[in-house]
Structure formats: C-alpha cells, structure tokens
Amino acid sequence: MREPPVASEGNSFSQPSSWLQRTWVAELLGDDDATERRRSPRVPAEVHVEVRWEGGRLETTSVDLSEGGAQIRLPKTMRKGERAELCVCLPWCMIEVGAQVTRKASPKKKLHHSVRFDSLSAGDREALECFLKQQLTRTDRSRTSGASFLNIINAPEV
Numbered sequence: 001m002r003e004p005p006v007a008s009e010g011n012s013f014s015q016p017s018s019w020l021q022r023t024w025v026a027e028l029l030g031d032d033d034a035t036e037r038r039r040s041p042r043v044p045a046e047v048h049v050e051v052r053w054e055g056g057r058l059e060t061t062s063v064d065l066s067e068g069g070a071q072i073r074l075p076k077t078m079r080k081g082e083r084a085e086l087c088v089c090l091p092w093c094m095i096e097v098g099a100q101v102t103r104k105a106s107p108k109k110k111l112h113h114s115v116r117f118d119s120l121s122a123g124d125r126e127a128l129e130c131f132l133k134q135q136l137t138r139t140d141r142s143r144t145s146g147a148s149f150l151n152i153i154n155a156p157e158v
Contacts (some may be wrong), residue, residue, distance in 0.1 A: 010054045040067040043135045053084035062088070065135075067128060069116040070103065078113055080104050086115070095124040 042064040049072050050059050063071040070088070078084070078101045088095040098119040120128065 008077050015128075042066045042069075042071065043132045045135050048089040050087040050089075051084050053082065053086075063112055065128070065132060067117075067132065069099065069114060069123065069145070071112050071114050073111045074113050075111060077104055084115070085118075088128075090127060095120070095128060097124065134142070 003155070014132050043066065044063070044067045046061050046063070047065070048059065049062050049075065051057065051072065055076075058075070060073050060075075063073060064114075065088070072086075080101055080103060082101045084098050085103070086095075086099050088097065097117045099115040099117050101113055102116045103114040
C-alpha cells in the first residue's frame, strides 16, 4: 500500500521527507541499499571478529561498527536472514553477540556482509559505545590535523 503524497512547505512529494533524506544521503555515499534504516551511524573500524554459524566457524575483520550492527568481511556468502554468533574483539574486551545478516555481499564488495546485532548485554553495549566514541574522536582528530596541515601549506604568502 502506497502512502499518500506528503506536503512540505508548499511542495508535494510522493514519499515522506525522511525517506527522501535517507535515499539522497545513501545515493551520495554510494550505498547499495537506499532504503536501509539504521538507528545508529556506522564508524569505520577494523577489529578481529570470530563468526560461528550453522555452517561452521571462521575468523575475519570488520569494515565498520555501530551500536546496532556491523559490516564484516566474509570469504563465504551468507544468505540474508541467516543467523550467526559473533565474538567482536575490542582493544580491552571481547563482545559476544547474536546477529542476523541484513544484507549479503554486493557485486562491488564481494566479501562484505551487513549484520544486525540482536542480543547485546548492557555491559557489552557500554563497551561498544566507548570504543565507537574513541574511534570517532580519532577520526575527527585525523581530519582536523589534515585540514590544519593543508591550511598551512596553502596559506597565502605574506
């Protein structure tokens, strides 16, 4: 069932503005699944991950992490909806979490799978939040220092 057109400041759209924003941002960032709805932002982070599922066990790394899930590299294609147990190794602890594949590998990123966490304990959630904040701070510092360096190099001569 289609939603009725949404009016916004005199304009009429066939989709709600929140959907249009997600679609536009996803297209800008090159996201393959423009309709994905994340509750928390993904943070680039490469950490060791052990994946256990009905078909076996393997060790891999993450591409990015969020409070609600991750993108991981898998040499084997898992089906959307397939369940797994993950052991995510943060610098100071290991987090055990149940997960479900929400998007399997795309042709462009053959080894990348998106998973949604579904059973994080309060302590594990706190550890993950702390790690993500640390990663964001590190990312912001590297962007700022890079920008400052470029400002010094590109500064006009006096």
